[in-house]
Amino acid sequence: MREEDIYKAIKNRSIRAGILRTWENLHNAVEQNIERYRFLKEYAKDVKMAKLEVFSDYDRWTEKAMKSIESRNKCSVYYAEDGKEARKIVAEIVGRDKIIVKAKSMVSEEIQLREFLQEIGNEVWETDLGELIVQLANEKPMHVLAPAIHYSERQAAELLRKVGVKGYTAAELAEGVRKFMRQKFLLADVGISGCNAFSAKTGRIFLVENEGNIRLSTTLPKDYIAIVSIDKILPSDELCLKLVILQAAFLGTFPPAYINVNEPVEGQRMHVIFLNNGRKQAPEFLKEQLTCIKCGRCQIECPIFQITGSLWGNVYGGPMGMGWSGILGEIGYECFLSSLCGKCKEVCPMEIDMPRIIRELRKMMVRGNNLGEV
Amino acid sequence: MYHPHYVIRSIEQNIKNTGNPLGLSRSQINTWWEGWEGWKKVGEKDTMLFTGLLYQLTPYVDKLVDYLYKFENTFLEKVTRFMPKSPLGILLKPQKEAEHFNGIVRKIADSLIKSGIDFCYKPELDFYSGVLLYDMGDDEGFTEHSLFVAEKLREKGIKKLITIDPHTTYVLRELYPEYANAEFEVKNYLEILDFKSKKENENITLTLHDPCYYGRYLEISDESRRILDSLGIEYKDIRNSGKLTSCCGGPIESISPKLTKEVAENRYDELSKTGCEIATMCPICLVNLRKFGEIKDISEIIWGAVNA
Numbered sequence: 001m002r003e004e005d006i007y008k009a010i011k012n013r014s015i016r017a018g019i020l021r022t023w024e025n026l027h028n029a030v031e032q033n034i035e036r037y038r039f040l041k042e043y044a045k046d047v048k049m050a051k052l053e054v055f056s057d058y059d060r061w062t063e064k065a066m067k068s069i070e071s072r073n074k075c076s077v078y079y080a081e082d083g084k085e086a087r088k089i090v091a092e093i094v095g096r097d098k099i100i101v102k103a104k105s106m107v108s109e110e111i112q113l114r115e116f117l118q119e120i121g122n123e124v125w126e127t128d129l130g131e132l133i134v135q136l137a138n139e140k141p142m143h144v145l146a147p148a149i150h151y152s153e154r155q156a157a158e159l160l161r162k163v164g165v166k167g168y169t170a171a172e173l174a175e176g177v178r179k180f181m182r183q184k185f186l187l188a189d190v191g192i193s194g195c196n197a198f199s200a201k202t203g204r205i206f207l208v209e210n211e212g213n214i215r216l217s218t219t220l221p222k223d224y225i226a227i228v229s230i231d232k233i234l235p236s237d238e239l240c241l242k243l244v245i246l247q248a249a250f251l252g253t254f255p256p257a258y259i260n261v262n263e264p265v266e267g268q269r270m271h272v273i274f275l276n277n278g279r280k281q282a283p284e285f286l287k288e289q290l291t292c293i294k295c296g297r298c299q300i301e302c303p304i305f306q307i308t309g310s311l312w313g314n315v316y317g318g319p320m321g322m323g324w325s326g327i328l329g330e331i332g333y334e335c336f337l338s339s340l341c342g343k344c345k346e347v348c349p350m351e352i353d354m355p356r357i358i359r360e361l362r363k364m365m366v367r368g369n370n371l372g373e374v
Numbered sequence: 375m376y377h378p379h380y381v382i383r384s385i386e387q388n389i390k391n392t393g394n395p396l397g398l399s400r401s402q403i404n405t406w407w408e409g410w411e412g413w414k415k416v417g418e419k420d421t422m423l424f425t426g427l428l429y430q431l432t433p434y435v436d437k438l439v440d441y442l443y444k445f446e447n448t449f450l451e452k453v454t455r456f457m458p459k460s461p462l463g464i465l466l467k468p469q470k471e472a473e474h475f476n477g478i479v480r481k482i483a484d485s486l487i488k489s490g491i492d493f494c495y496k497p498e499l500d501f502y503s504g505v506l507l508y509d510m511g512d513d514e515g516f517t518e519h520s521l522f523v524a525e526k527l528r529e530k531g532i533k534k535l536i537t538i539d540p541h542t543t544y545v546l547r548e549l550y551p552e553y554a555n556a557e558f559e560v561k562n563y564l565e566i567l568d569f570k571s572k573k574e575n576e577n578i579t580l581t582l583h584d585p586c587y588y589g590r591y592l593e594i595s596d597e598s599r600r601i602l603d604s605l606g607i608e609y610k611d612i613r614n615s616g617k618l619t620s621c622c623g624g625p626i627e628s629i630s631p632k633l634t635k636e637v638a639e640n641r642y643d644e645l646s647k648t649g650c651e652i653a654t655m656c657p658i659c660l661v662n663l664r665k666f667g668e669i670k671d672i673s674e675i676i677w678g679a680v681n682a
Contacts, residue, residue, distance in 0.1 A: 003375050007447055010636055020640075027613070303621040307636045336378040336629050339637070340509060341586040341621035362511025366382060 001314055001334040009308040015142065016307050018150040022143075023300050026252030030297065033249040040249050043242040044349045050239050051231070051291040054200075058230055058280045061200055065233045069203030069272055075264040078273045083111030086227065086275050090192075093225060093271050096121035098189040101181075101221065103207065103214040104128035105194025106144060106294060107229045110277060110315050110328065113192070125184050127213035129177055136162050142309040144296035144316065145251050150309055181213065191221035193262075195228040196247060196293075197240035204237055205262040205272070208244035210253055215260050225271045226262065231279050231290045237261075243293055250295040250349045282327045285360040289323030291350045296320075298344035298354060304337060312337055319344035319354040326361050335361045376442065376451065378510065381628045385506050386515045393519075394427060394502040396434050402467075403430045404497055406476035406483075415487050419494045421534040422527070423486065426503045426542030429479050432657035433471035435627075443631035475657060481677035482538050482563055488680055489567045493536055499526055503545040509625060517553045520545075524556035534559040536566065538673075540587030540656050547592070564588075564597040564655065564672075569680060573606040576679050580609040581648045582672070583641070583663060585656035589619035598655060598672055605679040610648045620644065624658035634662060642666035 009015055034040055054061045062079070070077045076093075080086035090113065094100065100122050102114060114135065117124045126135040130148035134141050136159040141147030148156065157168055165176035193214055197206040205226050207214050218224050234240050241259070248256035264270040279290060299305045299318035310317025312334060316324040322338060325331040335358050344354040388397035404427055407413070416423075445451050486493060504519035527535075535558045537543040547560035580602070584595045595616040602609055614620040623637030642663050645652050654660050655672040663669045 006375060006630060006633060010632060016636075016640065301618075303623065303637050303640065304626070304633065306640060307633060333375070333378050336381075336510070337375075337626055337633065339586075339621045339623060339625040341625070342590040343586070343618070343620065346590055346617055359509070359511055362378075363513055364511075365378070366511045367513075 005311040009311040015150040015309040019306050022149050029252035033254050043246050047243050048291045048350045050234050054233050055287055061233050062230050065200040072264045075270045080273055080275045082277050086111050086273055087116045089273055094190050098122045099187050100124045100190045101127050101184055101188040101217045103193035103217045104131040107194045107227050127181055127217050133159050144294050185216045185220050188221045190223045191217040192225045193218050195226055195232045197234050197243040198228045198232045199237045199240045200233050201236045206240040206244050207260040208248050208256045210257045218262055223269045227273050229275045246349050247293050247295045250297045278327045278329050286326050288352050292320050297347050301343050301347045323357045331361050375630050382510045382512050389519055395506050406479040412483050412487055416494050421493045422532045423493050423495045424535040425500055425538050428539045429475045429657045433468040433475050436661040437468045439627045439631045446632050478671050478673055482673045485677050503542045505541045505545045520554035524554035536561055538563050540585040544587045544591050567601050569604055576607045578607050579650045580653045581645050581650040583654040584615050584619035585659055586621050589616050610650050622659040622662040624662045638662040
């Protein structure tokens with residue numbers, strides 16, 4: 001995080017307006033979901049326990065997960081230790097001068113995949129409406145699931161005009177983007193997605209969404225690349241399904257419009273890249289952060305994030321972002337900007353003790369005299 | 375942003391020298407008891423009122439943060455690094471505010487007496503808890519300070535403590551057993567105030583800003599409401615109260631006072647929507663939120679109702 005980003009966020013009042021508007025729209029829905037669907041809390045417990053079990057032996061579970069899909073026809077399986085290795089694998093599969101359609105994926109943000117693929121000579125499109133707006137603005141996603149949370153209709157319309165989408169209202173813009181994207185889906189050589197949950201038992205990839213763009217991105221192109229960070233591995237399909245339901249319910253958009261279950265199919269080459277990127281090496285106190293399902297509720301409810309959005313943080317912003325930055329080895333003095341108020345822990349479906357994690361990060365920096373000079 | 379390195383170093387040095395994070399002398403800060411009439415009603419007991427000095431320190435902190443706010447993100451920001459000790463206590467004593475905050479402590483002590491609670495007060499044993507060191511991740515500094523405080527209290531046979539703010543309560547109750555091997559029985563004044571009679575409607579409706587530590591860490595938000603119920607004072611709770619209360623921004627004021635102010639403004643806007651009088655129960659929340667409108671400490675309201 002750059003220090004000036006904090007002052008940029010303070011000045012840009014559309015960040016807080018957007019986050020508070022989203023909070024206003026969604027928090028009642030989340031509370032109703034928790035109240036109405038009592039099974040959600042049980043699901044969260046099951047998923048958390050399963051994730052902790054997987055982390056206790058990442059090597060065995062990664063091997064199991066890779067084997068479950070390796071045996072399938074038309075599927076290549078890879079393992080990448082870090083972002084650099086993952087980008088190299090993707091480059092070998094994709095080559096250049098290709099049209100690539102992408103599902104919104106935080107792990108691809110983590111390894112800066114879109115920028116990389118463009119640099120090596122490809123045309124890359126983010127197919128999620130919010131992520132497309134962020135791509136056109138050349139910014140980072142402002143929220144883990146709602147990347148363009150800080151844009152008004154008017155601002156979004158201005159950005160979308162760059163690709164010839166006309167209109168003023170959200171409905172008109174969505175319709176325009178749909179038409180624009182349809183062409184890209186039909187022409188695309190490669191589709192890329194992340195993964196919400198991966199079943200080590202069956203090798204199935206679970207993806208939850210509301211727009212339908214993930215379904216098209218991952219089924220229409222001849223080549224489909226899925227990037228699976230190893231924290232997404234779960235022992236069974238049932239647990240994967242529980243996880244995607246949780247993610248939707250805790251942002252408020254439940255039931256979700258689409259749950260995709262992807263596996264190799266006839267007529268398509270599938271490439272699955274398992275990515276570590278710091279997860280196996282995470283110190284003990286960060287293990288709990290790896291149970292995060294990235295619903296982004298801790299971000300929307302956080303009083304600091306409500307002012308700064310993801311500008312407070314690195315790839316992942318806000319309270320969960322501090323823990324993830326620790327895992328990715330990119331934590332800086334931004335962890336001292338948390339007020340440790342504990343709201344994140346209170347609203348987290350996985351009950352992750354983020355204030356504890358943030359204080360541990362501070363301890364690590366103080367102890368290692370790692371605060372640096374500025 | 376003030377770099378954590380300088381902030382921690384300065385807090386650590388000040389605590390080592392004077393026992394408090396601002397580096398002010400105890401005789402300058404802890405004066406609430408001078409001329410206090412309650413002295414006649416307290417005596418030698420093993421239960422001590424332990425203010426943790428947070429209410430008394432807050433007017434000075436507030437003054438300092440005002441300056442940090444002005445200097446933040448300017449060339450003057452770096453100048454502050456060479457001032458390990460704040461000169462503000464000497465140069466700019468926040469006289470009026472210090473009296474106001476001393477008054478709050480006195481009202482809490484008087485309400486305890488009115489409630490029939492036996493306790494003693496020993497200014498020489500009333501120390502800052504060390505909470506800032508803990509929050510900043512300086513466990514070494516915090517452990518050293520907590521051992522010192524716990525030892526002083528133990529030497530004089532103090533077994534039970536009555537605390538008056540959320541941070542000191544949390545630190546003494548939850549952290550001292552672990553870090554200072556000190557098992558004091560810690561009660562927050564809101565947990566023990568009991569006026570026993572059900573009063574009629576006081577004709578006030580409040581909106582409470584629960585401090586994060588009462589709402590979540592200690593889970594004692596019901597206590598203030600129990601007292602208000604017994605005094606016939608109504609309150610209108612908002613969604614973000616109790617366990618879901620929202621922060622006033624105070625804990626980051628030494629790193630980015632500018633961000634603190636924005637957080638506090640958001641919170642004030644939210645609280646003021648009910649149109650009721652706003653009350654809080656933490657000195658840090660009080661100074662941060664009152665920058666945007668009138669806020670009272672709950673102890674002032676309780677005292678007012680009891681003495682009406």
